[in-house]
Amino acid sequence: MTALPDxxxxxxxFTLESVKADLMEVENLTRACLNWDYGKxxxxxxxxxxxxKASQWNATTDIDWDHDVRFGSQLTxxxxxxxxxxxxGEGSPVPPELLTQFRWEYQAWMCSQFxxxxxxxxxxxxxxxxxxxxxxxxxxxxxxxxxxxxxxEAFARYMNEKLGVxxxxxxxxxxxxxxxxxxxxxxxxxxxxxxxxxxxxxTGLRLASSGFGDPLIRQITRMVAxxxxxxxxxxxxxxxxxxxxxxxxxxxxxxxxxxxxxxxxxxxxMLRELxxxxxxxxxxxxxxxxxxxxxxxxxxxxxxxxxxxxxxxxMLSDKVKELLIAENLVRAETMAAVR
Numbered sequence: 001m002t003a004l005p006d007x008x009x010x011x012x013x014f015t016l017e018s019v020k021a022d023l024m025e026v027e028n029l030t031r032a033c034l035n036w037d038y039g040k041x042x043x044x045x046x047x048x049x050x051x052x053k054a055s056q057w058n059a060t061t062d063i064d065w066d067h068d069v070r071f072g073s074q075l076t077x078x079x080x081x082x083x084x085x086x087x088x089g090e091g092s093p094v095p096p097e098l099l100t101q102f103r104w105e106y107q108a109w110m111c112s113q114f115x116x117x118x119x120x121x122x123x124x125x126x127x128x129x130x131x132x133x134x135x136x137x138x139x140x141x142x143x144x145x146x147x148x149x150x151x152x153e154a155f156a157r158y159m160n161e162k163l164g165v166x167x168x169x170x171x172x173x174x175x176x177x178x179x180x181x182x183x184x185x186x187x188x189x190x191x192x193x194x195x196x197x198x199x200x201x202x203t204g205l206r207l208a209s210s211g212f213g214d215p216l217i218r219q220i221t222r223m224v225a226x227x228x229x230x231x232x233x234x235x236x237x238x239x240x241x242x243x244x245x246x247x248x249x250x251x252x253x254x255x256x257x258x259x260x261x262x263x264x265x266x267x268x269x270m271l272r273e274l275x276x277x278x279x280x281x282x283x284x285x286x287x288x289x290x291x292x293x294x295x296x297x298x299x300x301x302x303x304x305x306x307x308x309x310x311x312x313x314x315m316l317s318d319k320v321k322e323l324l325i326a327e328n329l330v331r332a333e334t335m336a337a338v339r
Contacts, residue, residue, distance in 0.1 A: 024174065026181040032130045035138070044237045045136040048230055052143040055230070057223055059154040067216040069162040071104050075213055083107060083211055086294035093285045098278065105274050107212060108159070110204070112167035113268075114221075115155035117201055120177040121231075122148035124193045131186040137238050144234065147227045154220050162216065167277075172268035173197075176261055187242060188257055194235025195313070196261045199306035202228040207301065236309055243314050255317050258310070262303075262320070266327040269299050296328050303329040 039046075075083070084106040087094040094102045125148055128141040159166045169177075180192035205225035209218050243251060275285030289295050307330060310316040324330045 024169075024178065026178055028182055029184055030127065030131060031184060033133050035133060035135045038135050041136070043136045045134075045140050045234065048234050048237065049136070049140040049143055052140065052147070052227075052230055055226065056146070057150070059150050059157070063154060063219055063223070064216065065157070065161070067162075067214055069214045069216055071108070071163045071165060072101065075100055075103060083213055086292050086298070091288065091292075093275065093280050093288050094278075098280075102274070102278065103213075104163075105165075105277055106271075107217070108163050108165040109167045109271070109274055110208060111155060111159055111163065111217065112165075113170055113173060114201070114205070114208075114224075115152065115159060115166070116169040116173060116177075117197055118148055118151040118155060118224075120173070120180070121193055121197065122152055124177075124180050124189055127181070127189060128186060131184075131189070132238070133186075137234075140234055144231055147231070151224050151227070154224065158217060158220060162214075167273055170268045170273065172264040176264045179257070179260065183257075187239060188254060190235050190239055191254060191257060191315075192261060194231060194238075195309050196258070196265060196306055198228055198231050198235065199309055200265060200302050202232060203302045203305050207298070232305070232309065236312055239313050251317075254315060255319060258315060258320055259323055262306075262323055262327065262329070266299065266329055269295070269302075299329055300331070 083103045087099070087102055122145060125141050125144045129138050129145065132138055132141065176192065176197070180189055180197075183189055183192070202225055205221040205228065209221040209225060212218055212221065243254070246254075270286045270289045272282060272286055274280075275282045303324065307316065307324065310320065321335050325332050325335055
């Protein structure tokens with residue numbers, strides 16, 4: 001008789017307790033929805049589903065993993081010396097001798113947050129498969145789950161095999177993910193993931209694809225960004241016209257959610273974790289990140305897509321506009337021109 005494996009002695013044997021420390025658990029009361037009307041398959045969402053099927057890529061075979069990436073190596077103009085140029089110059093909390101280290105840590109921090117965000121998208125989109133009412137949306141959401149799994153695979157492999165450094169999930173991102181996963185109303189899950197998080201991600205990925213040093217991460221971010229564009233289109237299509245007939249109480253709930261999401265994501269980019277990791281003065285670093293003109297411009301670029309989508313959905317309320325201006329996520333004159 002074959003002996004049963006000794007779970008305590010076998011480090012590869014899965015038990016819940018062995019991974020408990022690395023889990024974020026969220027309680028949720030979800031209403032599952034099945035729809036027996038399978039439709040005509042001629043909707044805008046179904047067209048996006050067809051595009052998704054045709055655009056699948058394989059993280060193992062379609063990415064050139066042979067590129068040599070050495071965390072901490074000296075950077076040149078060709079391989080990333082311009083990365084994080086906002087910390088060069090007078091008033092920077094990063095001394096010149098730590099500049100190369102900061103650039104690598106900054107890249108590791110950004111890629112870590114991409115990775116954590118992609119896992120959040122994986123889980124929340126799986127929730128949409130269960131909760132959205134129409135079959136076309138369920139079908140597309142299922143295809144997006146496969147996208148998100150591939151994104152997690154690609155970023156995790158890059159972090160583990162190439163950088164060897166992974167930052168924890170940023171507290172702001174972690175809180176927003178918790179809020180979204182706690183939510184039972186499927187349209188608010190759309191707002192949190194497809195509009196806010198995916199909207200920020202697509203711009204961040206596009207900037208990273210041109211700003212990061214090594215060709216491997218540029219390839220990964222470019223391919224992931226192409227997927228995210230379809231995901232945002234899915235959210236816009238699914239929510240289009242939904243709020244025109246909403247009650248004032250329903251709109252107020254959505255507005256409150258968006259206000260909190262914007263606050264959390266705005267403060268995510270103060271780089272507190274980097275200042276702590278490099279043993280630099282944290283409060284000085286946070287003040288610098290908040291006031292630095294290049295960082296302010298970067299945050300404004302990130303939020304452009306979010307603002308555009310909220311305007312399309314009719315959710316760019318006066319309170320949301322005021323918060324975006326107060327957090328310096330958009331210029332007041334730019335917002336005044338938005339209709």
